[in-house]
Amino acid sequence: MGIYSTVMDAVTETTGLSPTEFFTILAMMVVVYKIVCGMFLGPEDFRQKPQKEPVQLGDVTEAELRAYDGSDPKKPLLIAIKGQIYDVSSSTMFYGRGGSYSMFTGRDASRALAMLSFKPEDLTGNIQGLSAEELGVLEDWEYKFMDKYPKVGRVVPAPNSTENGDEVHIHDKDRNRLQQQQIG
Secondary structure: OHHHHHHHHHHHHHHOOOHHHHHHHHHHHHHHHHHHHHHOOOHHHHOOOOOOOOOOOEEEOHHHHHHHOOOOOOOOOEEEEOOEEEEOHHHHHHHOOOOOOHHHOOOEOHHHHHHOOOOHHHOOOOOOOOOHHHHHHHHHHHHHHHHHOOEEEEEOOOOOEOOOOOEOOOOHHHHHHHHHHHHO
C-alpha cells in the first residue's frame, strides 16, 4: 500500500485535485483525444497505395484519345501536350470528372495550356500562331508533365487527315488510284 498512497498523495499535492477527480479528467482527455484524432486521418491513410502500372498506348489519333476523358472509370485519364500523351490518373482530383482541369483530359490541350485558356475552341494540339511567351508557358507545362506523369504514347494524325488535323475525304475510285500509285 506504500506505493499507492504515495502516488495518490503526489497527485493531490501536484494538481490540487483528489485522485478521483484527476483520473476522471485524465480519462475524459483520452476519450476526447481519440474522438478528435478519428475525425482526421487514420494510420492506414498514411500507407502508400500501390500505383497502377501506366497503360502504354503507343500511337493513337485524337479521336482515339478522347476515350480516355474520365467517362469510363476503368480507363486511365490521359492528356496530350505537343503530341506526347501523359497518364494523369494520379491527379484525379484535378483531371477527373468535376476536377478543375477535367476538360483537358482525353485531348491534346497544348493550345489551351499555352494560352491559359478554358475555352473549348482552344482545346487543340495546334500551336501555330502562338506568341513566344505562350510557347514558353507551354514549355513550362510540358516540363511539369514530364516530371510528374508517365508518358504513355503519342498523338498521330488520323489516316484521312492532313498535318493540321483537317479531314480529307477520299472517294473509293480515288483511294484505288492512290493504292495503285503506292504499289507501282
